[in-house]
Amino acid sequence: MSDMRLIVAGAGGRMGRALTRVISEMQGAVMTGALEAPGSELLGKDAGVLAGLPANGIKLSADLWSLSGEADGILDFTVPAATIANVAIAAERRLVHIIGTTGLSPSDDAVIKSVTSRATVVKSGNMSLGINLLAALVRRVAQSLDEGFDIEILEMHHRAKTDAPSGTALMLGEAAAAGRGIDLHIHSARGRDGQTGARRSGDIGFASLRGGSVTGDHSVIFAGPMERIELTHRAEDRTMFAQGAVKAALWARGQKPGLYSMADVLGLAGS
Numbered sequence: 001m002s003d004m005r006l007i008v009a010g011a012g013g014r015m016g017r018a019l020t021r022v023i024s025e026m027q028g029a030v031m032t033g034a035l036e037a038p039g040s041e042l043l044g045k046d047a048g049v050l051a052g053l054p055a056n057g058i059k060l061s062a063d064l065w066s067l068s069g070e071a072d073g074i075l076d077f078t079v080p081a082a083t084i085a086n087v088a089i090a091a092e093r094r095l096v097h098i099i100g101t102t103g104l105s106p107s108d109d110a111v112i113k114s115v116t117s118r119a120t121v122v123k124s125g126n127m128s129l130g131i132n133l134l135a136a137l138v139r140r141v142a143q144s145l146d147e148g149f150d151i152e153i154l155e156m157h158h159r160a161k162t163d164a165p166s167g168t169a170l171m172l173g174e175a176a177a178a179g180r181g182i183d184l185h186i187h188s189a190r191g192r193d194g195q196t197g198a199r200r201s202g203d204i205g206f207a208s209l210r211g212g213s214v215t216g217d218h219s220v221i222f223a224g225p226m227e228r229i230e231l232t233h234r235a236e237d238r239t240m241f242a243q244g245a246v247k248a249a250l251w252a253r254g255q256k257p258g259l260y261s262m263a264d265v266l267g268l269a270g271s
Contacts, residue, residue: 153176
């Protein structure tokens with residue numbers, strides 16, 4: 001099979017540049033387009049140069065329709081509005097759509113799901129092997145422990161991150177809720193401040209820290225009477241997310257239309 005031709009959305013950002021570097025090194029994939037927001041000062045710049053590589057002749061463009069005419073997939077780590085704008089075009093062009101964008105609303109998720117009868121989409125709050133293994137462990141531990149163990153999720157990211165809790169924290173919360181057999185939207189505690197009263201039994205708590213250049217730290221804490229279990233993952237370089245995204249695209253190329261997760265890509269679904 002020929003190399004998979006990939007468009008990098010948000011190619012001028014930190015994640016976009018990491019994706020450009022990873023594609024240049026990964027067998028079976030080739031970069032064919034670089035998408036950036038309309039009005040960006042980076043439009044027209046060479047994607048390779050921006051990523052710290054030799055010039056690759058791929059100029060940043062705001063026209064996904066034109067870029068997608070010669071592509072097989074799009075790697076999308078942008079912002080919700082941009083991702084939703086990309087969904088319809090990606091589906092129309094039958095592109096594999098890898099979505100790592102966080103901060104998506106329930107209505108955004110509904111839009112994404114609406115195209116999966118004809119499009120292949122892999123959507124995940126985190127593309128790393130370690131985090132997806134952690135989610136599988138969290139689900140198993142939550143299933144094994146009763147409500148005598150309170151579940152708290154702590155995450156920290158760099159100062160520029162705009163959404164909270166992180167997509168990864170929510171993914172871990174969903175794993176814990178699945179293990180407990182509860183609805184996270186109903187049993188979720190966030191933003192405690194002031195006279196909150198005692199902790200409600202059965203809730204899954206979230207706390208978000210922001211500062212410096214932290215790539216991503218996540219801990220899931222099971223706090224019981226006289227003992228505590230802590231499961232932690234620390235991301236040291238966003239390259240691992242980029243590697244996971246490209247591997248997801250290569251995997252998805254051979255799949256039927258539908259909505260998939262990294263658990264599917266890694267063979268962890270149902271774990």
